[in-house]
Amino acid sequence: MLRIYAPASSANISVGFDTLGAAISPIDGSLLGDVVQIEDIPAGFELESAGYFVRKLPKEPQKNIVYQAYVLFSERLKLRNGHVKPLRLTLEKNMPIGSGLGSSACSIVAALVALNTFHNEPFSKMELLEMMGELEGRISGSIHYDNVAPCYLGGVQLMVQSLGNICQQLPFFDSWYWVLAYPGIEVSTAEARAILPKSYTRQDVIAHGRHLGSFVHACHTQQDVLAALMMKDVIAEPYRESLLPNFAEVKQASRDLGALATGISGSGPTIFSIAPDLAVATKLANYLENHYLQNNEGFVHICKVDNQGTRALG
Ligand SMILES: Nc1ncnc2c1ncn2[C@@H]1O[C@H](COP(=O)(O)OP(=O)(O)O)[C@@H](O)[C@H]1O
Numbered sequence: 514m515l516r517i518y519a520p521a522s523s524a525n526i527s528v529g530f531d532t533l534g535a536a537i538s539p540i541d542g543s544l545l546g547d548v549v550q551i552e553d554i555p556a557g558f559e560l561e562s563a564g565y566f567v568r569k570l571p572k573e574p575q576k577n578i579v580y581q582a583y584v585l586f587s588e589r590l591k592l593r594n595g596h597v598k599p600l601r602l603t604l605e606k607n608m609p610i611g612s613g614l615g616s617s618a619c620s621i622v623a624a625l626v627a628l629n630t631f632h633n634e635p636f637s638k639m640e641l642l643e644m645m646g647e648l649e650g651r652i653s654g655s656i657h658y659d660n661v662a663p664c665y666l667g668g669v670q671l672m673v674q675s676l677g678n679i680c681q682q683l684p685f686f687d688s689w690y691w692v693l694a695y696p697g698i699e700v701s702t703a704e705a706r707a708i709l710p711k712s713y714t715r716q717d718v719i720a721h722g723r724h725l726g727s728f729v730h731a732c733h734t735q736q737d738v739l740a741a742l743m744m745k746d747v748i749a750e751p752y753r754e755s756l757l758p759n760f761a762e763v764k765q766a767s768r769d770l771g772a773l774a775t776g777i778s779g780s781g782p783t784i785f786s787i788a789p790d791l792a793v794a795t796k797l798a799n800y801l802e803n804h805y806l807q808n809n810e811g812f813v814h815i816c817k818v819d820n821q822g823t824r825a826l827g
C-alpha cells in the first residue's frame with residue numbers, strides 16, 4: 514500500500530497570474546494537503562473518499578477529479594499498449610474546496626503520482642504534469658499549471674511552457690514566512706476567472722510586464738526588497754477583491770504590522786501575507802485570526818515554501 518501526500522499551493526503570487534505558484538507547508542509540521550492511498554484489489558477499480566472535507570465533494574463519484582484522473586491515466590496508458598492494474602484509490606480530502614489553496618490540484622497531483630508510482634512510472638514528470646494541467650483545466654475552465662506544478666515539484670515554479678518544460682523552479686527567499694488565512698467561505702475558481710476582463714489597457718500590460726520581469730530578476734539576484742515591492746497585481750486583484758471580506762482594510766492593516774506584501778492566494782478567498790521574520794509572522798497570524806476569519810471552518814497557518822512537493826508518506 515502506498516500513500517501519496519500533495520501539499521497546498523499558492524498560485525499567482527500577485528505578480529504572475531497563471532504563471533507563478535509556490536508549494537506551501539505549515540512550519541508546525543502539520544500536513545496541509547490531500548492524501549491519496551493506492552492498493553491492490555483482486556479485480557476492477559474502486560474509489561473511496563474520506564477526510565474532513567469529504568462532505569464538500571461532488572455526490573456523484575464520476576465527478577470527483579480523482580476518478581477522472583484514473584480514467585485519463587488509463588486512456589494514456591492504453592495508448593502505449595499498457596493497461597491499469599486492478600486497484601483501489603482512497604482520497605483523504607483534507608483541503609477545503611474553492612479555497613484558493615489549490616485544493617483540486619492536491620487531489621489531481623496525489624492521484625496521478627500514486628497511479629504512476631504504482632505502475633512503475635510509465636510517464637515522465639512532464640508527461641504527468643501535462644495530464645495534471647488537462648484535469649485542472651476541466652475544473653476551472655482553462656488549463657493553468659500554477660497550482661499543479663508547484664504542488665507536484667515543490668518550490669516556486671515559473672511556467673515557461675517552452676523547450677519541453679512546462680515550468681522551471683525560481684530561486685526564492687528562504688527567510689520569508691508566508692501567513693495564509695482561509696476565511697472559511699468558498700470562491701469558485703471558474704467564477705473568479707469569469708469575472709476578469711477579456712482585455713487590458715496598454716498601461717496595465719506594461720505595468721504587469723515590469724512587475725513580473727523585475728520580480729524574476731530580483732529572485733535571481735536575491736534582492737528581497739525589490740521582489741516584495743514588485744508583488745503587485747493589476748490583472749486579477751482589482752476585480753476579485755470584492756469577493757473577499759474587507760480585503761482592502763486587511764491588506765492595509767497587514768502592511769502596518771510589517772508585512773512585506775499581501776495578496777490573494779490563487780483565486781481566493783485565502784489571502785497570503787509575507788513576513789520577514791517569525792515575530793512579524795506571529796503578529797500577522799494573530800491579526801488575521803481575529804479579523805479575517807468568517808466562521809469555524811476558517812484557519813490561519815504560518816508557512817514556508819515547501820521545497821519537497823508531492824511525496825510518499827511513511
Ligand atoms: N477531489 C476534488 N477536490 C476538490 N475539488 C473537486 C474534487 N473533485 C471535484 N471537485 C470539484 O472541483 C471544483 C473545485 O473548485 P475550485 O474552485 O477550482 O477549487 P480549488 O480552487 O480549491 O481547487 C468544485 O466544483 C468541486 O466540486
Ligand SMILES: N[C@@H](CCOP(=O)(O)O)C(=O)O
Binds near residue numbers: 525657702
Ligand atoms: N491562476 C489561477 C489560480 C487558481 O488557484 P486556486 O487555488 O484558486 O484554484 C487563477 O487565479 O485563476
